[in-house]
Amino acid sequence: MSATPRSRATDTGTAAVEVLDEGALVLRWAPAGRDPVLFVHPEVPVRSGRPPHAGVPVCWPWFGAGPQPGAPSHGFARSATWRHLATTTEGGVATLAYRLTPDDVTHPAWPHPYRLDLAVTSGEDLELSLRTTNTGDAPVSLGEALHAYLAVGDVRQVTVRGLDGAPVHDKVTGRDGVHEGDLVLTGETDRVFRTDAAVTVEDPVLGRRLVVTAEGAGDRVVWNPWADKGAGIDDVGDAWPGFVCVEAANAAPDAVIVAPGDTHALTYRLRVEDL
Numbered sequence: 001m002s003a004t005p006r007s008r009a010t011d012t013g014t015a016a017v018e019v020l021d022e023g024a025l026v027l028r029w030a031p032a033g034r035d036p037v038l039f040v041h042p043e044v045p046v047r048s049g050r051p052p053h054a055g056v057p058v059c060w061p062w063f064g065a066g067p068q069p070g071a072p073s074h075g076f077a078r079s080a081t082w083r084h085l086a087t088t089t090e091g092g093v094a095t096l097a098y099r100l101t102p103d104d105v106t107h108p109a110w111p112h113p114y115r116l117d118l119a120v121t122s123g124e125d126l127e128l129s130l131r132t133t134n135t136g137d138a139p140v141s142l143g144e145a146l147h148a149y150l151a152v153g154d155v156r157q158v159t160v161r162g163l164d165g166a167p168v169h170d171k172v173t174g175r176d177g178v179h180e181g182d183l184v185l186t187g188e189t190d191r192v193f194r195t196d197a198a199v200t201v202e203d204p205v206l207g208r209r210l211v212v213t214a215e216g217a218g219d220r221v222v223w224n225p226w227a228d229k230g231a232g233i234d235d236v237g238d239a240w241p242g243f244v245c246v247e248a249a250n251a252a253p254d255a256v257i258v259a260p261g262d263t264h265a266l267t268y269r270l271r272v273e274d275l
């Protein structure tokens with residue numbers, strides 16, 4: 001059995017946060033007095049060498065299937081061990097800084113020089129800022145996502161708001177269209193919405209509303225595998241009703257081009273409100 005990955009936990013009294021060095025994955029976050037906001041399977045342990053379906057995986061430098069056959073789903077950053085640069089706390093807010101460069105990991109499917117920085121800020125809100133710097137001398141194409149697993153009481157009872165009017169690609173049916181109204185999930189859901197709108201998840205079971213805002217990302221992805229597909233994912237299994245992924249992404253064909261010397265920033269913010 002593989003080892004438990006190294007994690008860093010900080011509780012400022014305002015919020016508690018835990019981040020794994022592997023994937024720079026925010027595994028847990030909860031403002032003081034609140035239930036956990038991110039999904040983690042209640043019984044299946046997180047293990048080294050296997051990116052968990054939990055917390056906030058960093059998908060980078062592509063989203064979904066890779067540019068070459070055999071390239072890992074969602075890129076190579078989520079299975080790499082990032083360098084922890086610092087943890088600082090000030091006024092009840094903790095910030096953890098992580099970095100990844102080609103000295104740490106490369107992949108033949110994306111053979112470009114880069115510097116990737118993730119700053120995780122845990123206070124009354126959770127904020128993740130993912131900054132990609134092109135340190136080479138040619139433009140690069142970048143796909144990415146901050147793939148948050150939001151913990152909910154029962155995914156069948158939540159209402160996802162904010163997507164009305166957005167062009168949508170349904171990865172389950174292969175169809176394109178325009179989304180109308182609120183989104184209520186009634187089966188396997190895997191949709192890429194071309195919008196940068198704020199998205200809220202109203203959860204009557206836990207009596208709370210999760211508010212997601214993001215910048216630097218042209219897409220919002222909503223995913224839940226439902227029972228059949230969930231059964232084939234060992235750290236989802238029958239816990240599938242306990243989350244909905246609301247991801248901020250630049251998914252193909254909305255990958256971004258980063259010019260030499262430039263930095264592209266993707267920021268994801270999460271807030272909890274009472275219903």
Ligand SMILES: O=P(O)(O)OC[C@H]1O[C@H](O)[C@H](O)[C@@H](O)[C@@H]1O
Nearest residue numbers: 053073074171190221222223245
């Ligand atoms: O199992 P993974 O590689 O972590 O991917 C989990 C899911 O991530 C995203 O939400 C994609 O849109 C889905 O198509 C994919 O199934």
